[in-house]
Amino acid sequence: PLLYYHALPHGSLLRVTRNAVYGGKTDTIEIPETMSYVGYLRSGQESEGFVYVPGQEGLIVKHSARDDSVAVTKIELPWATSDVKFVSSDDSMAALKGDILYYKVVGADSFRNVILSEIGVTWKVNAIRAAGKSVYIASGDKMSAVLLIRDGFMKAIKALDKDIVGQVVGADNIVLISRPENTVSLVQLSNGFEHHSYTLDGEGDRGGIVSINTLPSSHPCSTVTTVKIPGLLISWEDESVTVVGATEKCGWEREESLANVRSATMLDLPASSVIPLNLNKPSNPIKMWTDRILCQLNDLQKFINQHFGAGYRDTSMEMERDSFNLNKLILVATKVGKVAVLHSISGRVLWSRYMDGIATLENGKYEIRLVRSASHYPLPPLVAIVAASKDNENTVLNVINPLDGSTQYNRVIKSKVAQVQLTTVEDSEAARILLLVTRDNKVHTYPPNSHSLIKDLPLYFALVYPDTMQLKGFSLTVTGESVMETWSTKFRGDKILSVATKATNDAVYSQGRVLGDRSVLHKYINPNLIAVAMETGTGDKGHVDILLYDMVSGIQIHTVRHKQYSGPVHLLLAENWMVYHLWSAKLRRYEIVVAEFYISHSSNSTSFSSLLPNLSPYAIQQSYISTTPLSALAVTSTLKSITNRAVLFAESGGRIASIPKQLLDPRRPTVPTAADKYEQLIPYSPLLVTPPVSYLTYNKTLFGIRDMITGSSGIESTSLLFVYGDDLYFTRVTPSKTFDMLNEDFDYYLIGIVLIGLCLGTIATQALADNKALNKKWK
Amino acid sequence: MIPVFLVVLLLELVTGQHAEYLINVEHKIGSGDWKQRATIILPSIKQSSLPSHNTPQYIPIPANEDIETLKRLGNNNSTLYHVRVPFKALEEGEGEVSNYVSVVVRACSIVESHLSHSLTLYMDSTGHMTGLSLLGSAEDCTGRTTDATSFTTQCHIAYPSVGSSPDVHSFIQVKEKEEKKKENTDSRSFLAKYWMYIVPVALIVMMSAGGQ
Numbered sequence: 001p002l003l004y005y006h007a008l009p010h011g012s013l014l015r016v017t018r019n020a021v022y023g024g025k026t027d028t029i030e031i032p033e034t035m036s037y038v039g040y041l042r043s044g045q046e047s048e049g050f051v052y053v054p055g056q057e058g059l060i061v062k063h064s065a066r067d068d069s070v071a072v073t074k075i076e077l078p079w080a081t082s083d084v085k086f087v088s089s090d091d092s093m094a095a096l097k098g099d100i101l102y103y104k105v106v107g108a109d110s111f112r113n114v115i116l117s118e119i120g121v122t123w124k125v126n127a128i129r130a131a132g133k134s135v136y137i138a139s140g141d142k143m144s145a146v147l148l149i150r151d152g153f154m155k156a157i158k159a160l161d162k163d164i165v166g167q168v169v170g171a172d173n174i175v176l177i178s179r180p181e182n183t184v185s186l187v188q189l190s191n192g193f194e195h196h197s198y199t200l201d202g203e204g205d206r207g208g209i210v211s212i213n214t215l216p217s218s219h220p221c222s223t224v225t226t227v228k229i230p231g232l233l234i235s236w237e238d239e240s241v242t243v244v245g246a247t248e249k250c251g252w253e254r255e256e257s258l259a260n261v262r263s264a265t266m267l268d269l270p271a272s273s274v275i276p277l278n279l280n281k282p283s284n285p286i287k288m289w290t291d292r293i294l295c296q297l298n299d300l301q302k303f304i305n306q307h308f309g310a311g312y313r314d315t316s317m318e319m320e321r322d323s324f325n326l327n328k329l330i331l332v333a334t335k336v337g338k339v340a341v342l343h344s345i346s347g348r349v350l351w352s353r354y355m356d357g358i359a360t361l362e363n364g365k366y367e368i369r370l371v372r373s374a375s376h377y378p379l380p381p382l383v384a385i386v387a388a389s390k391d392n393e394n395t396v397l398n399v400i401n402p403l404d405g406s407t408q409y410n411r412v413i414k415s416k417v418a419q420v421q422l423t424t425v426e427d428s429e430a431a432r433i434l435l436l437v438t439r440d441n442k443v444h445t446y447p448p449n450s451h452s453l454i455k456d457l458p459l460y461f462a463l464v465y466p467d468t469m470q471l472k473g474f475s476l477t478v479t480g481e482s483v484m485e486t487w488s489t490k491f492r493g494d495k496i497l498s499v500a501t502k503a504t505n506d507a508v509y510s511q512g513r514v515l516g517d518r519s520v521l522h523k524y525i526n527p528n529l530i531a532v533a534m535e536t537g538t539g540d541k542g543h544v545d546i547l548l549y550d551m552v553s554g555i556q557i558h559t560v561r562h563k564q565y566s567g568p569v570h571l572l573l574a575e576n577w578m579v580y581h582l583w584s585a586k587l588r589r590y591e592i593v594v595a596e597f598y599i600s601h602s603s604n605s606t607s608f609s610s611l612l613p614n615l616s617p618y619a620i621q622q623s624y625i626s627t628t629p630l631s632a633l634a635v636t637s638t639l640k641s642i643t644n645r646a647v648l649f650a651e652s653g654g655r656i657a658s659i660p661k662q663l664l665d666p667r668r669p670t671v672p673t674a675a676d677k678y679e680q681l682i683p684y685s686p687l688l689v690t691p692p693v694s695y696l697t698y699n700k701t702l703f704g705i706r707d708m709i710t711g712s713s714g715i716e717s718t719s720l721l722f723v724y725g726d727d728l729y730f731t732r733v734t735p736s737k738t739f740d741m742l743n744e745d746f747d748y749y750l751i752g753i754v755l756i757g758l759c760l761g762t763i764a765t766q767a768l769a770d771n772k773a774l775n776k777k778w779k
Numbered sequence: 780m781i782p783v784f785l786v787v788l789l790l791e792l793v794t795g796q797h798a799e800y801l802i803n804v805e806h807k808i809g810s811g812d813w814k815q816r817a818t819i820i821l822p823s824i825k826q827s828s829l830p831s832h833n834t835p836q837y838i839p840i841p842a843n844e845d846i847e848t849l850k851r852l853g854n855n856n857s858t859l860y861h862v863r864v865p866f867k868a869l870e871e872g873e874g875e876v877s878n879y880v881s882v883v884v885r886a887c888s889i890v891e892s893h894l895s896h897s898l899t900l901y902m903d904s905t906g907h908m909t910g911l912s913l914l915g916s917a918e919d920c921t922g923r924t925t926d927a928t929s930f931t932t933q934c935h936i937a938y939p940s941v942g943s944s945p946d947v948h949s950f951i952q953v954k955e956k957e958e959k960k961k962e963n964t965d966s967r968s969f970l971a972k973y974w975m976y977i978v979p980v981a982l983i984v985m986m987s988a989g990g991q
């Protein structure tokens with residue numbers, strides 16, 4: 001195995017593997033197998049690679065470009081035990097052990113060491129970071145120092161009482177940025193003198209620096225006075241870019257992390273932001289009455305202002321739920337650990353925060369759960385975000401208030417998380433108990449130590465193991481502090497392509513389907529289904545298996561094999577049906593298959609239990625040719641699921657098509673009979689055509705679609721869709737048109753006038769008729 | 780006719796004496812131990828149209844059925860009943876496997892369906908199990924007990940069903956039929972069809988009108 005290589009001039013390559021060094025003018029040189037590679041240093045014509053055995057000896061492989069020679073020197077490193085970490089910065093290398101700093105520059109044959117207290121660093125140093133050519137930054141708990149290797153010896157040039165990161169710019173300067181105050185200063189390396197202090201707008205942690213570049217002196221942000229002060233372009237770890245200028249009027253900031261969203265969720269806005277309704281604490285009736293009157297007066301004032309106030313714009317209205325609950329807050333978490341909340345009307349970023357030290361879980365996403373909604377004033381709403389730590393060994397739980405981003409609770413759990421479950425049990429503060437199950441089968445809760453509240457909960461879940469191709473079911477033990485395995489199964493395939501379960505709020509409105517001949521097909525409604533798509537073999541010898549299990553009991557419901565098909569497979573489960581999109585290797589086209597599950601007779605019991613199985617469903621399937629590859633698949637979801645469902649196809653080309661479920665109906669007949677026409681079944685056509693009208697993105701293109709989420713709004717006809725990837729897109733989907741909303745051009749005034757006119761007309765004509773009858777009697 | 784029948788019978792006998800496949804069905808009540816409940820003998824693991832090849836022979840082991848324990852623990856609604864089979868149907872001489880496919884149901888559901896249920900093994904064409912299905916007739920756990928003293932099991936083997944593919948063939952046939960029907964019908968306009976009769980009638984009318 002190759003440890004490192006670098007290109008030599010004259011086109012040849014210096015390669016260092018675990019066993020030998022190749023290249024240059026020398027023969028191969030043996031390297032013992034136990035060495036682990038450290039780093040690569042370079043200074044002018046000389047370059048070095050370094051390998052060592054912890055605690056024993058190391059080898060320096062030097063290459064000189066002048067005469068293309070490679071030399072290997074042995075070096076003793078009894079101090080370099082396996083807990084010592086080396087940091088290399090361009091042309092030197094350093095390692096911290098206790099309070100002694102070992103360092104070496106290119107060309108030296110051994111490591112020098114220095115006791116940090118002797119060069120002025122008297123406080124405890126936690127870590128050493130590289131900052132550019134021969135410059136290191138030593139950071140302690142509250143202090144930092146800038147260290148420089150000059151003339152072969154390490155010196156401390158500057159000490160500060162803040163936490164700083166830095167990078168060398170130019171020949172003799174270093175930029176130091178202190179966190180979290182975000183002050184940027186330009187310091188001269190030769191004397192530690194601070195040239196200039198820039199002002200950085202914005203607050204909050206941006207993480208470490210990825211790179212700092214100086215702007216040329218011709219740039220308006222750089223000034224050339226007696227001392228050249230360059231403008232700086234800083235690229236941060238949280239994927240934002242800042243330009244700071246020498247003067248205050250120059251500079252900007254740009255947020256780029258929203259192009260790397262990994263997880264998103266939709267949240268309701270709070271109902272009323274003005275008057276706190278102390279509904280939970282009824283005090284004397286007089287106070288309740290005055291509270292209510294004040295609230296109503298306030299509403300009246302807002303109403304008048306809205307309709308008749310000219311140019312009235314109250315931004316606090318933005319944070320209040322509208323009457324149809326169509327405006328939502330969208331909480332997104334990006335790849336680098338930045339969490340932001342966007343407002344769905346304008347896409348405006350309400351707040352964003354960089355959470356240092358978190359990374360996505362193994363499936364590439366975060367787990368976001370709403371622990372407490374905003375309806376429990378004065379308790380703040382809570383959202384829990386579960387992530388892995390940056391070194392992927394631990395789990396980080398952050399609970400924040402989604403309205404302003406403040407952290408309410410933070411915890412690092414020392415093992416990897418396997419599953420996150422939000423229960424319906426609430427604690428005394430109306431926060432739903434969140435369970436984190438870790439790989440060692442232990443259960444951690446938020447709020448912490450709430451095991452007594454969940455101990456009798458019948459909680460079951462399933463875990464997929466793609467490495468060992470297994471599916472296992474677990475259940476909560478009696479004490480609520482751990483889980484135990486209840487069932488397992490093993491797959492015999494090459495790779496698991498996709499796993500799907502139903503949405504937690506998935507509801508079915510009608511239990512059966514009425515056919516054209518007035519008979520009824522009873523739907524098989526099992527909320528605990530899990531579907532696994534698996535591929536074996538490739539191309540003509542491969543096949544794709546779709547297996548459906550009940551997550552609680554492990555009973556297999558259905559299995560389908562598609563011969564000569566392959567992935568990628570997009571799988572969707574909802575109500576009593578399943579839709580999936582796969583590639584036919586034999587016929588070289590994409591296909592969409594829909595399967596619906598029915599039972600042969602309706603069950604008499606009123607409830608469904610996975611652990612009391614007595615129903616055996618059968619499936620009816622149909623398949624269509626699809627014209628495009630997909631990036632994502634989703635289904636609309638509404639409050640009560642009365643509206644027809646539309647399946648949303650996010651095509652790779654960047655458009656989103658909304659296909660009504662009637663087109664994806666396995667009962668579509670090739671030759672319709674009278675009964676089929678009565679049932680209004682669309683005749684079968686093997687090609688699933690998406691008419692241009694069905695594209696939700698009309699003429700826009702969304703680049704790099706990663707995934708999409710749907711949510712329900714306050715009205716039944718409308719479902720909300722949020723698409724994220726390189727672009728962010730939010731829209732409303734109305735699969736049955738807006739049957740419960742009046743049109744925008746509804747003539748309130750005309751109807752009102754006509755109504756009043758008719759009423760007056762009725763009264764007037766009645767009066768006249770009475771008059772006439774009276775006159776007639778007098779004749 | 781008869782020679783063909785004899786040949787088929789001979790073939791069946793010959794292949795019937797080919798290696799059989801054994802599947803050990805084990806069960807566990809609550810947190811007890813795994814005990815072998817039955818053995819299933821399969822003549823062949825390939826899906827074939829000959830019914831004798833696919834019908835599994837279910838041989839129960841009554842001594843291990845533990846009916847009393849099941850009835851006793853079945854009163855408690857939370858006791859679980861586990862069933863497992865090895866991951867692979869074993870030929871004679873093959874050793875044990877370490878992977879199992881298992882399912883779990885409530886013990887009371889077994890008791891309340893009077894110990895009668897159907898066990899379906901989902902298998903692929905190489906003899907590997909993908910899943911089990913255990914279905915009873917009980918819909919609710921009301922604490923009834925049963926007089927049955929042993930399990931009544933209907934055992935089935937199920938293979939993966941064939942995935943559907945777009946039915947282009949019959950669609951094309953239907954379209955062709957419609958095309959043919961269209962060709963047969965006359966598509967000329969009314970005037971084009973009946974001008975032979977209209978023109979003389981019009982002439983006569985004009986003549987008689989002109990005569991007046």
